[in-house]
Amino acid sequence: MGSQEVSTADWQGKHVTVAGLGVSGIPAARALHERGALVTVVNDGDDERARAQAAELEALGITVRLGDGATLPPSTELVVTAPGWQPDKPLFLAAAEAGVDIWGDVELAWRLRGTNGRQAAPWLAVTGTNGKTTTVRMLASILQAAGLRTAAVGNIGVSLLDAVLGETEYDVLAVELSSYQLHWAPSLRAHSAAVLNLAPDHLDWHGSMEAYAADKGRVYEGNTVACVYNAADPATEELVREADVEEGCRAIGFTLGAPGPSQLGVVDGILVDRAFVKNRQKQAQELAEVSDVNPPAPHNIANALAAAALARAFGVEPAAVRDGLRNFRPDAHRIEHVADIDGVAYVDDSKATNTHATEASLAAYDSIVWIAGGLAKGATFDELVTGAAKRLRGVVLMGADRALIHEALTRHAPEVPVVDLDRTDTGAMSEAVEHAARLARPGDTVLLAPACASMDMFTNYIKRGEAFADAVRARAEESA
Template structure:
C-alpha cells in the first residue's frame, strides 16, 4: 500500500506518542482510523473521528493496513493475525516516509542508528544543520515522531531510528545514513544478534551516502556493498574518511584535500565516544553540503540531553555523574572508560546481554560497585569472575526508593578524587518508568545526601 491513504481502513496499534501522531496524520489524509491499545486510559485526547478498540488481537474485517508502534513485537497476536490475513504491517516511520514522498517538496532524510550514541549524534547533527541556516529538526526515536516532523514542513529531517523502527520499515531510502556502532542489545526482542544487526542494516537501503564507523567491525561490514561509503575514525583519517589529527576533527571525504572541521575542545561532553558521535554527525552534515565552519559552530552550540554523562554535583572531592542513558553494556563500557577510578552503580534489565567483557575491561578502574535491579546477580557473578577484589554492595529492594540506599552505599566506598557513576548497563523498567526517571531519582538521592552532610 504505497499510494495515498484516503478512504483506506487503517488500524493503528498503540496509543502512545508515535501511534497518536500516526493516527492524526492518517485522519487528515482521509483514512478511516481505528486505534487499539491494551490501556483504554491512553485514548483520551485522540482527534474526533478516530475510533478506538481495547486490546484487539486481530484486525477488524476490511482493514487495509496496520501501522504499529515500534515497541510491539512481531510475535504480538494482533500483528501475527494481520500477517496471516495478508494485511500489511508497517511502522510509524515507514508511514511517515510514504507520507513524505507524496508531498510537493519532500524533506531530505539524514538518519542515525546504532546501539549507543544515536540521540547525541542526531541532536549534534540538527545543531550543525541549524548553524548552516537549514530548516531542520531532530525526530524519531529522539522524541518528536517522524510523522509530526514530516507534517511540520522542515527541509531536512535528522532522524534517529531504533532497531524496532527499522524492523517495521520496508521502503526507507535515506539521503545519507550512519550506523554509529553495533553491540549486543535487544536480543530479547529480535531473537538473536544477527536479527538485530539485520534490522540496523536496513538503514543503508538505497543509493544514499553510507557512513560507517571504521573502528567498529560490524558497522563497517553492514555498509559493504553500498554505493558511496564514507568512514569515520578516532585515528588519522584515510582518503574517504573523517577522523582526528592532533586536536582537530578533519574531513578527507567531502571537498578537496584535508578540511579542518572543528577542535576536539568543541565536543561536549568530552570523551572519545562523543568525539566519535561528533564525527558521525559531521559526516552526515557534510553529505548534505554543510560548510566546515557550521560544523564547529553546531558543536559549540550543542546542548547535551539530560542523563548522558551529566554532572549532578561535586561534593567533598567526589564527582557524582548521571549516565542513566547507558542502558546496555556497550554504553556502560564507554562511560566507564572516561574515568580513572570509579564507584560504579549498575543493574536493571539486561535484555539478554552478556556483561563479562564489560566487567573484565573495566576491572582496573573499579574502586567499588553498587548493584540494584532485577538482573543484578548476573553482574555480581561477572564481577566475582573478573574483579574479585572489588567490593560489591547489592541493594535488594525492588522499587525506586532503593536509590537512597544505593547512593549511601556508594558514598561509603568513595574517597576524594573518585567518580560515582550511574551507568547501569541495563534498562530501567523493572524499577522505574524509564531511564530519565531513573536518572532523576538518582540525582534527587545524591542531592539529598550531599545537602544533608554538607
C-alpha cells in the same frame, strides 16, 4: 500503494488498521482519517488513559477497539503499526497470511512526505545500539549552525508525521531510527545514514543478533550520498557492503584515531575530515577541536564525528560543524556531571541501560566507583567487567538482577570491593550514593551507569537519574 509518495486520493475509502494508541498511533490515525481513509485503531490495553484517547479519536469518526490488539479487522487493506509491537503478534501473522502490507509510522511518514504541497525534505538518518539521540541532536545543532531549517525527529523530539505534514517547511531532517522502526520501513531511502555501533540488544523482539543487525542495516538501503560507518565496529562496515545504494554513494568511516582517506577522525586533539575534501589522499580539513565536544568522552567524540560526517555529506561547511558542536548541550542523564564533593566527581549516566552503553561510559574515566544494577534484559556482564576491572575503585550494586553483575565481578575483579544493597525500593539510591562516597577517594568519579533497565525500581531511567542527582545534591549540601 507501492509508490514512494501517495496522493490524498489514494486513501479515499481505504480500510486501514492502526495498531496501537500512543505517540505514533494517534498521529497516524488522525493523518489517515484526514485523507479519507476508513481507520480502525486496535489496542491491547483498556485502561483509563486508553479510553480517554479512544474517545478523542471516536469523536472524529475513527473506530477504536480496546483490549483486542490480536484480531485483524475484516476488510483491512493496510496495517500501520506502532514500532514496539513485535513481529510475531497474531495481528501481523493474520495480515501476512491475507497479503496485507504492514507499515510502521516511519514508513507512513516517508510515503506521505511532500503530499501537503510542500517540498519533501531529505532525511539524514542515524541508528545504532547506543548514541542515536545524542548524535541526531548534535547533527541538528550543526545543520542549524549552517543556517538550515531542520529538526531532530523520529525516535525523539517531533514525531516524523508531524514533521512531514506540519506547517514548517524544512530544508533537511535529522532522523533518529530504532531497529523497531526500521523493521517496518521497507521503502525508506535516506540522503545519507549512519550506523553508530552494533551490540546485542532487543534480541527478544528481533529473535537473533543477525535479524537485529539486518534491521539496523536497512537504514543504508538506497542512500544517495554517504553510508557512514564506525571503523572500530566492523559489523557496521559489513552492513554498508551488503546495502543496495544509489550509484556514486560512498562509504565514509569515522574513527577516534588518525583518519585514512574517506574517513573522519582525530589528530592531535582536532576533529578532521579526509572524506569531503578535494584531495582526500593528501589533504585533511580541520572541523573542530575535541574540546568543542560536550562532554569530550571517547564515545561522545565518536558521536560527534558521525554527526559531522552526515552534515558534511549534506554540504555543510567546516565552521558550522565547529559552531554546532559548541552550541550542543547533551540531554539529562547522559554522562551528566551532577557535582564535585570533596574532590570526587559524581556523574549521572542513567541512560546507560545496557552493557554496550555502560562500557563506553566506564571508558571515559580513570578511577571509578560504579553504581550498577536493575533489570538485565538477558544480558551477561563478564566482558563488561573484564574490560573495566582496572578502573574500578569499588562497586555498589542494587536492583533485581544485581547478582549477575556481582558474579561477574567475583570472577573477573575479585579484588574490587563490592557493596550489595539487598533492596529494590526507590530509597535505595540514597544509600547507594552514601556507600559510593565512602569508597571514593579524591580524583575518583562516582558513576551511575547501571548497565540495566530501571523498571524494577523506577518508572524509567529518567526517574532513576533524578533519584541519583537528588541524593548527590543532598550530600553536597551536608558537606558544604
